Amino acid sequence: MFGAFERMVAWRYLRARKGERFVSVTAAFSLAGIALGVAALIIVMAVMNGFRQDLVGRIIGLNGHLTVQPEKGRALPDHAALAAKLRGLPGVEQASPTVEGQVLLTGESGGAGGGLVRGIAPEDLRARAVIARGIRRGSLGDFGGEDTVVVGIRLAGRMGLRLGDRLTLVLPQARGADFSVAPKQRGFRVVAMFEIGMPEYDSRQVFIPLQAAQEFFGLGEAVSQVELLVADPTQVAPVTVAVRAALAGQPLRIADWQGANSSIYAAVVVERNVMFLILTLIVVVAAFNIISSLTMLVKDKGRDIAILRTMGAGSGAILRIFLLCGATVGCGGTLIGFALGLGIATNFDVLRAWLLALEGTPFFRPELLFLTQLPAVVEPREVATVLAMGLGLSLLATLYPSWRAARIDPAQALRHG
Template sequence: MFNAFERAVAFRYLRTRKGERFVSITALFSLVGITLGVATLIIVTSVMNGFRQDLMARIIGLNGHLTVQPERGRTLEDPQAILARLNGIAGLVQAAPAVEGQVLVTGPGGGAAAAQLRGLPPEALRARPVIRRGLRLGDLAEFGAEDTVVVGARLAARLRLMPGDTLTVVLPQARGGDFTAAPRQRSLRMVASFDMGMPEYDGRTIFVPLATAQSLFGLGEAVNQVEILLADPSRVAPVTAELRAALAGQGLRVADWQNANSSIYAAVLVERQVMFLILTLIVVVAAFNIVSSLTMLVKDKGRDIAILRTMGAPRGAVLRIFILCGATIGCGGTLAGFALGLGVAANFPALRRGLAWLEETGLFGAELRFLMQLPSVIEVRDVAVIVATGFGLSLLATLYPSWRAARIDPAEALRHG
């Protein structure tokens, strides 16, 4: 596309010469602006991806990726029949019957709090990665014995509970006749506590063995729902369709984690898109700097352009020379930003350790601690879009100044040069 003559002239124009320092400094600022804009986009997008995945992993890791619930009524009378229908579906990691309900919890010191009680088979709870990673006190090996319970760390702290302590679970549902009505209650022994890092779950969730929950709510062998974990949560749509086909005609409803947490999921996606748009403006501003620096270069080289034209250089050659000048600045900055952004995003854990000493000074406190805990996930598609945007804006920024350079009249430029 560019011959040797055009490349030689373009790179000569980009080199700093005496009396041309201002043009070169402007070009350098344009290069740095594109570099920082592209790098910032890659870093922030990667952090937002990591934040979204971490948030969704915490939420759906606790509640399941899919749930099978009755369309009418409150219970599933034969959960084993449902589990048998799920055996042939690919991508399922775990399917477990579950019981869920609201209870009032009182501690040994007299404190009380509302809680979400969830009953799961012991092996199903132990297999949840979010519970294993978040285990703070106690041992999950004891979970499954009669009347044992695993409590969220914030709820345990509020009720001043430690492993081995006894708490009382009270149901609003009454028992007895009109004159003997009393709330249903049960004493449970705490064996462990977990901390997911999300107060809305750590402060109000308790887990009990499935048999305990069924007995507490008087369900017999029935359950509220069947919870399903997938190997790849992003494939929830095709698996949901397959599940609905397998359970058709059974009076069952299949809900996925995206619909169940639609408000949170939509908020994270909107925030990510708005952040991408705002940071893209940095690259746009840097592209305008390319326009200004290239315009000054064309004005400064007006006499040289006229001489090139009188020596036989066609307008197309002049156009390509200045396109190459601008593209070298813009595309060079995009490549530098790509390398810088990818390097920072890929080495976020190492950077956290490097910033650890700042936390000890106490100058940045909670803000720095939050920054150091942010995850980073690089997605090839996002990086490709950012780099393509940088290249595209850089090339567009060169068109008008280059066209103006190609339109210069040699006679007028020499007369007034």
């Protein structure tokens, strides 16, 4: 497409020579602007993806991606057959019968407070990745039997609990078959403490074995709900449709995490899209800089263009020369920004550790420390979109100045040059 003559002339125009440095400096700033814009877009989108992934994991890591509950009442009797049926559906990785309820917690040191108790089978709790990797003290291997409990580390700190201490659960109104309203209490031994970085969970969540929870809440063999974990939480909608179809006609209520946390999820999606739009404007501004620098280059080289035309260069050759000048700046800046952004995003953990060590002091409050551990998730489709957008804007920015250069009248340019 570009001949040797056109490449040579374009390169000579881009080089800074005495008396022409302003145009070259402007072109250099245009290249830097589009490079920084593309790099910032790739880095910020990767961090936003990491934030969304981490937030989704924290929100639904304890609650399950899907819940199946009785439509009326609080007991789900035939949960074993129901869980087995749900495990066979495509996309479902885990189906865990659970018991959930609010209780009063009291510790050996006299601390007391409210908490949310969740009864779950020990093997199902160990399979919850967000809990398994969040254990700070003790071991999930000790969770089992009838009198063990796993608590949030902030709850343990507030109540002065240590490993091996007894935590008493008090149910203000026992709900057994005898309809007794006498308070019911039971002691459990603390075997592990977890921290997932979300205060609402770390400060009030308590896990006890499923059988102990059934006895404590007077449910017999029934459970409160069946929680499902799916392979891809962001694609929970098709699984929800499959679950509804499999359980059609049964008096059950089915809810997924996106519906239960719709406001939070919508806010994250909107913020991500707004950030993409704002950072795209940086690339657009850089593309306008290419237009201005190329326009100044055309004006500065008006006499040279006229001489080239009189020597036999056609308007198409002039058009291609300035297209090549603009494309070198724009596409070169886009590729530099692509390499820079991808390099930083893929090595974000190393860079973050270096910055934290350089700072020396934490710049987040303790309850927000999880923000310093956010991953950067690079999605190839997004990177390809940013790269295509940068290249497209760069090429579009060169069209008008190049067209103006090709339309210069040699006689007028020499007469007024």
